[in-house]
Amino acid sequence: MQLGVVGLGRMGRIVVDRTLAAGHDVVAFDIDAEAREEAADAGATPADSLDSLAAELGEAKRIWLMVPAGDAVDAALSELEPHLSDDDVVVDGGNSHFEDSTRRAEETPAAYLDCGTSGGPAGAELGFSLMVGGPEWAYETLTPVFDAVATGPDGHARMGPAGSGHYVKMVHNGVEYALMQAYGEGFELLHEGRYDLDLESVAGVWNNGAVIRSWLLELCEEAFREEGSSLGTVADRIEGGSTGTWTVQEALAQEVPLPLVYAALSERFGSRADEGRFSRRLANRLRYGFGRHEVQRRDESESRTE
């Protein structure tokens, strides 16, 4: 099979490499010339524009987009559109919002597969987990590629119609936030608690046979090995949050309570409140109001313009 890959960042390159390794042909495009050259070195046919990528693919095109979610997807689709017809298949392997995917599936002349991709850079060796939404025939057509890019035949499945792949990936990420925070709470208590513990050793023993063993826990073990039991200079600041926010938004729409996912998302927001949490500042002041407890003041020298 011949696959066009658009976007040759870390994740796109894994798609290229695993597809090539499985014996397929790859036509690769990125706006960055160096990325194109590197893909060519790896065995792909480089294309210096989306037009030439489309030309190279001929009839019954199979194109995998691995570009940042948002405008970049629409831009690529818009440029590809003149070249697409209904026997072509476009895969969006990024973290798009499922409603964007539903819209794109309707607007695109080709069959459209929204493909939630999980596994990160570690997927280079192991393969990804792929959650795919869209027409059954298109999913089946791409199966050889999915087998290659995923961990194997068990690493991908069609979830349902358009949007369902990114929907399931969105929820996956919401759960991911909660799992990280759940492990974090456990290790926080161990770190602050009664014993002086070697947290790498704790994580290691847990990863061998304990109920809570997991890949994330292996990453905890790695983190403690590399940063030390006190996590050294790692800051109390968690970036990101869009897929978790989408998960909570969708749960509001479905009237499904997600207290753990919400709590985990809140920790991210709270970690970025550089001026301190206003709600806590008010509570501090109210304790003076009703009980004449001393107001805790921040150091003038630390105070920043708000």
Next chain:
Amino acid sequence: MQLGVVGLGRMGRIVVDRTLAAGHDVVAFDIDAEAREEAADAGATPADSLDSLAAELGEAKRIWLMVPAGDAVDAALSELEPHLSDDDVVVDGGNSHFEDSTRRAEETPAAYLDCGTSGGPAGAELGFSLMVGGPEWAYETLTPVFDAVATGPDGHARMGPAGSGHYVKMVHNGVEYALMQAYGEGFELLHEGRYDLDLESVAGVWNNGAVIRSWLLELCEEAFREEGSSLGTVADRIEGGSTGTWTVQEALAQEVPLPLVYAALSERFGSRADEGRFSRRLANRLRYGFGRHEVQRRDESESRTE
């Protein structure tokens, strides 16, 4: 009626003053001589020891302890014990744990009333809310004093047997934590949100007829008036937490979920994590682990010994 008052801090003095104002006699003791003199100036008979306070009160003693919860209560009771018999009544008006009160009620030769006291310094003018546990006859005997110290006859009631007064006060405080944080969340969203709002004005309008009007909201209004809409130098640090902790502990014992009270208590704990929350630091690091997202590092110069 003649009342002995032990402990002449801010709250004890309110008990003295309101009892005197209602036409009763007060014998007042504090380990601090100056506090005794001030109470004498206010019209109380000063006693320079618990022994002389007991001697002054004669038979059928009525004694109100207003000392810090914990060892000070046991110390006072232990010193008073030789002077007490079963027609005496001792009131503990502090924030004792209800299980201590139950124990003390059993150990003390006098009738024992545990009296949860709410209202803070503002109670000087308005009177307190008093939640009383213990024998009915003792509660009734003290009614003239309770009428004086409380806002009036509606401001006190017997909750039930020994410990129930402090039990209800403990729960009151748990609710108090949650209410403060609930208002705090609302004002935080208004402060961070889309409009540039005068929060004193918001609180003021809410306090006039809105569903959420309350005394705590009046204190919010006062806080914004005195500190400004951005709360000036008020720090993100909330001290205290013992009664909220007791509330959650008791709820664990009763298997009652208290998500809001717990969340409010957690904000206090979190506000005092000067080194940052370990759980968030781990989540920050894990995002690198699975996604190669850049690790946020804290400034070396800020880093403190852990």
Next chain:
Amino acid sequence: MQLGVVGLGRMGRIVVDRTLAAGHDVVAFDIDAEAREEAADAGATPADSLDSLAAELGEAKRIWLMVPAGDAVDAALSELEPHLSDDDVVVDGGNSHFEDSTRRAEETPAAYLDCGTSGGPAGAELGFSLMVGGPEWAYETLTPVFDAVATGPDGHARMGPAGSGHYVKMVHNGVEYALMQAYGEGFELLHEGRYDLDLESVAGVWNNGAVIRSWLLELCEEAFREEGSSLGTVADRIEGGSTGTWTVQEALAQEVPLPLVYAALSERFGSRADEGRFSRRLANRLRYGFGRHEVQRRDESESRTE
């Protein structure tokens, strides 16, 4: 001043009655003829259509919409539009989303005031709390009416530009959810806890001088008085939730954590999960998976089609 009032339900009638009582003239319209007649009996001039209401008001119209948030507001505005010019003022006193209000303010030929209204039916006697957004001149023009409908001059204020009134009301309602649940948690612990308590008496004492006294706590006291300490047949089911949902959505957009408001909203959603919470069902089953703990099964006879 002459005020047109559109919508004569419970809240609209309070606007009519309080405006009349303050000596102003009211032209009143509702699609329900009976409601119009009742308003006429109360002293208003009835109008049998929006056209005739507009005609009756002449130049410099002042119109208060008190219709259900959503399409009804757009329908009324659309019908009024031909009669409106830029020296007219329209007030939306309902629970509209602030983004709808911002849009309507732009689309409407008249000056537009979004007016968050709190206080419920109890506002009939006391007056409402009014949070107003929109042009300053329009707010000032309507001041005599706001004085009448609110608790008085302190019961209303201009929050800021278009949308800010409904924005502040939205947040008010989010806080309201959390306050109700906070009191609920306290009373749940008292109800399930160690003592057999009279919850009306507890609420009563708290309402007299305690830190947590509030109007909502007075409503708790009333609830226990009318339903009993065990709340009789009152069901574990909380309807509503739109303004709380909006509050959480806006907080997500602002990256402000609202753990208490979210927890309170989650209780509403959870209370309506008639088939049980799926997450708990899975946890139940997982305990068998790792520990062979017996799976709790629901009675076949209770099981419903999902």
Next chain:
Amino acid sequence: MQLGVVGLGRMGRIVVDRTLAAGHDVVAFDIDAEAREEAADAGATPADSLDSLAAELGEAKRIWLMVPAGDAVDAALSELEPHLSDDDVVVDGGNSHFEDSTRRAEETPAAYLDCGTSGGPAGAELGFSLMVGGPEWAYETLTPVFDAVATGPDGHARMGPAGSGHYVKMVHNGVEYALMQAYGEGFELLHEGRYDLDLESVAGVWNNGAVIRSWLLELCEEAFREEGSSLGTVADRIEGGSTGTWTVQEALAQEVPLPLVYAALSERFGSRADEGRFSRRLANRLRYGFGRHEVQRRDESESRTE
């Protein structure tokens, strides 16, 4: 090595079988004669009392207790005590509270190892994860047995002094509650959400390469395979909760916030509130109080005595 095993339930039998399989000798006791016979059939030397077990073991006894946490441990230790001296080692492999373990370590004449054991029945084949607290020499002495009972040398480690093994296991279980609920929230949203999904397939794809893959997620997959995507008759009721409660209690003592663990524990408590949650019932009633929203009533026929 010769090991005495006390308690031949499911977990105790795994200890026996894995120790025998590694070529060690086992002396086995249980109060149930049938359990003793089955252990004898498996190759252990049965003992019909703790006295005879102790006699059989001779000098330098190594005894593994696998009895229910609580009084059974104290009872076994008390019966063994006359036979123990300081060159003996007793292992408590159950879910004891770490403070009990600390106390027992002080009271027992033998060296005492508290050994948190995770993995459940699945450990029969794979081996357990063992978190051990107590004297280093005792831990080293038992290493051959730990190698056999655990997944291997990586499946056990000495956490620190007395109590630390059960402390780490307690925290493990707190995390376990949160992980289960986190997955539960994700699957609840997928179940209630926009697409008709095959949850076994979702879990399967996630378990192949996704960031959130884990053993608990494999158990989710198994649960959906065996019960169906809607979980059939599995009830919304989660039993258990003691180790999660201990975790929260300890976190209160350490002033560490655990919002996710607490939320997960709350779901357990809430799932067992057969009369409904009182807090929600009050909120339902309050909505009538301030807004005249209809009170939801429970069916008289359903109402039960409270």
